[in-house]
Amino acid sequence: MMKKDIFIFGIETSCDETAAAVIKNGTDIIANVVSSQIESHKRFGGVVPEIASRHHVEQIIAVFEETLERAGLTFQDMDAIAVTKGPGLVGALLVGVNAAKAIAFAHDLPLIGVHHIAGHIYANRLVQEMSFPLMSLVVSGGHTELVYMKEHGSFEVIGETRDDAAGEAYDKVARTLSLPYPGGPHIDRLAAEGQDTYSLPRIRLEEGSYDFSFSGLKSAVINTVHNAEQRGEEINPENLAASFQASVVDVLTEKTVRAAKEYDVKQVLLAGGVAANKGLRASLENAFGEIENIDIMIPPISLCTDNAAMIAAAGTILFEQGKRDGLDMNGHPGLDIEEF
Amino acid sequence: MKILAIDTSTYTLSIGLSDGDVILAEQVTNVKKNHSIRVMPAIEALMSEVDMKPGDLNKIVVANGPGSYTGVRIGVTIAKTLAWTLHIPITAVSGLASLAASAPLIEGLVCPMFDARRGQVFTGLYRLSNGLLKSVKEDQNVPVVDWCQELLKIGEPVLFVGQESIMHEQVIAEIMGSAAAFAGKSVPYTRPAALLSLASGMEQDPSQVVPNYARLAEAEANWLKANEKKEKSDE
Numbered sequence: 355m356m357k358k359d360i361f362i363f364g365i366e367t368s369c370d371e372t373a374a375a376v377i378k379n380g381t382d383i384i385a386n387v388v389s390s391q392i393e394s395h396k397r398f399g400g401v402v403p404e405i406a407s408r409h410h411v412e413q414i415i416a417v418f419e420e421t422l423e424r425a426g427l428t429f430q431d432m433d434a435i436a437v438t439k440g441p442g443l444v445g446a447l448l449v450g451v452n453a454a455k456a457i458a459f460a461h462d463l464p465l466i467g468v469h470h471i472a473g474h475i476y477a478n479r480l481v482q483e484m485s486f487p488l489m490s491l492v493v494s495g496g497h498t499e500l501v502y503m504k505e506h507g508s509f510e511v512i513g514e515t516r517d518d519a520a521g522e523a524y525d526k527v528a529r530t531l532s533l534p535y536p537g538g539p540h541i542d543r544l545a546a547e548g549q550d551t552y553s554l555p556r557i558r559l560e561e562g563s564y565d566f567s568f569s570g571l572k573s574a575v576i577n578t579v580h581n582a583e584q585r586g587e588e589i590n591p592e593n594l595a596a597s598f599q600a601s602v603v604d605v606l607t608e609k610t611v612r613a614a615k616e617y618d619v620k621q622v623l624l625a626g627g628v629a630a631n632k633g634l635r636a637s638l639e640n641a642f643g644e645i646e647n648i649d650i651m652i653p654p655i656s657l658c659t660d661n662a663a664m665i666a667a668a669g670t671i672l673f674e675q676g677k678r679d680g681l682d683m684n685g686h687p688g689l690d691i692e693e694f
Numbered sequence: 695m696k697i698l699a700i701d702t703s704t705y706t707l708s709i710g711l712s713d714g715d716v717i718l719a720e721q722v723t724n725v726k727k728n729h730s731i732r733v734m735p736a737i738e739a740l741m742s743e744v745d746m747k748p749g750d751l752n753k754i755v756v757a758n759g760p761g762s763y764t765g766v767r768i769g770v771t772i773a774k775t776l777a778w779t780l781h782i783p784i785t786a787v788s789g790l791a792s793l794a795a796s797a798p799l800i801e802g803l804v805c806p807m808f809d810a811r812r813g814q815v816f817t818g819l820y821r822l823s824n825g826l827l828k829s830v831k832e833d834q835n836v837p838v839v840d841w842c843q844e845l846l847k848i849g850e851p852v853l854f855v856g857q858e859s860i861m862h863e864q865v866i867a868e869i870m871g872s873a874a875a876f877a878g879k880s881v882p883y884t885r886p887a888a889l890l891s892l893a894s895g896m897e898q899d900p901s902q903v904v905p906n907y908a909r910l911a912e913a914e915a916n917w918l919k920a921n922e923k924k925e926k927s928d929e
């Protein structure tokens with residue numbers, strides 16, 4: 355008998371994107387709709403939680419409608435509703451979570467709460483099948499983590515940032531260089547035009563650690579700018595961006611390569627919004643290109659930033675494993691990936 | 695015609711179900727607990743109690759604020775998603791109007807009130823006449839002192855309703871004297887039946903239903919203030 359196809363409707367509202375998607379069998383994108391709020395947060399220089407929540411409740415039905423329309427399906431065709439239950443901004447999460455509950459109740463469908471970072475990792479499965487064990491480098495505005503997976507649905511954090519996330523450091527350095535929000539793409543663009551001339555530190559922490567620290571690097575950039583100002587010298591923004599990026603990318607690449615070898619993984623996945631960074635993509639592709647037996651997978655940029663396709667993809671695995679949430683599911687701003 | 699009513703705009707959780715002219719079920723809990731966890735299970739339990747399935751519903755009525763931002767959003771999100779996915783109409787009504795409609799059948803002015811902290815209230819003015827509710831002054835976020843002085847000018851007695859008006863009773867009485875009457879604990883919160891009674895109001899496209907916060911987000915207000923200053927200094 356042929357195995358029945360599994361259709362999962364995914365919802366993501368953990369930060370400033372209102373998103374929904376339909377995924378078939380955890381691997382095929384049937385529809386993927388993202389409504390970004392970035393324009394309305396720009397004037398504040400960052401995401402304002404209350405304003406993000408307000409936009410989600412305004413946009414959510416239009417996003418759902420477009421998703422079903424593009425998929426050419428209805429909720430009768432779905433096997434479950436998957437939604438980001440954390441981590442993220444609590445007010446923003448609650449819009450997606452409560453909408454998901456209403457749909458699940460109305461159509462008597464299973465409800466599955468998904469960890470946002472698990473979603474980012476599973477974005478890779480929309481491109482190519484995952485093979486275990488694998489190591490995932492998760493880099494975003496809120497996260498910098500090395501996550502080891504021995505099988506589907508199993509997540510072990512072997513290293514994480516002790517202070518700023520990589521994405522946060524990018525935004526702060528961008529502000530120092532008077533670049534507009536969000537700063538990451540601007541730094542990446544400038545870095546491509548400059549040279550690593552400022553010899554900024556590589557912060558590797560103690561021997562053997564897989565943890566990260568970016569606040570010292572961020573301070574080094576601020577001090578460089580400050581000292582130049584005091585001496586009346588001009589900063590070369592391209593070179594400073596290139597130097598900063600080189601430091602971040604060196605450390606991320608070195609730790610990822612070491613972790614991949616030590617844990618003897620078959621695959622390395624890049625996940626999270628900073629995975630859109632061209633410098634990081636190139637460096638990882640380079641490093642793993644020279645290592646036999648370890649594949650590097652980097653999803654296309656549209657799947658690196660927040661979306662609901664990745665939530666539905668991760669939700670499919672949970673669905674197959676029989677994991678379910680009740681109508682009393684809550685949003686969890688600090689949800690732990692090892693325990694969700 | 696089977697209607698589901700939802701109000702989570704304050705910490706009171708009010709749900710009601712009606713069938714035609716009959717109020718089938720009302721549930722109110724008046725405790726400071728997490729709406730996000732409780733609303734859907736409460737709706738599910740109440741509907742199952744009266745043997746109603748989601749597909750039986752013909753309409754949703756929801757209180758869309760003002761009130762607690764998060765509370766309002768939870769109620770509105772659930773209501774508009776249900777209405778949209780069940781292909782049934784939705785009517786959004788003011789949570790203050792539904793509180794005013796919970797007042798006893800009097801003829802005259804009713805002032806529902808939610809506390810908004812720092813001497814401010816969410817309030818509006820309504821006239822009850824022949825059991826019908828009419829808006830006299832629109833819902834707003836205002837210092838309670840300013841509001842009372844405005845009401846005093848009307849020269850008519852006003853009945854204050856809602857449990858959160860109790861904490862302002864002294865200030866109100868000082869300004870309005872005998873023009874103010876207090877329902878206090880006898881009309882503490884929105885009765886689901888009162889919200890259901892307002893369900894004949896204007897029907898909206900579920901995707902267009904949004905909360906009425908009656909107040910800008912703090913970041914937005916600060917931004918506007920800063921830009922006003924900038925414009926003035928640029929002149």
Ligand SMILES: [Zn+2]
Pocket residue numbers: 470474494626627659660
């Ligand atoms: Zn993300």
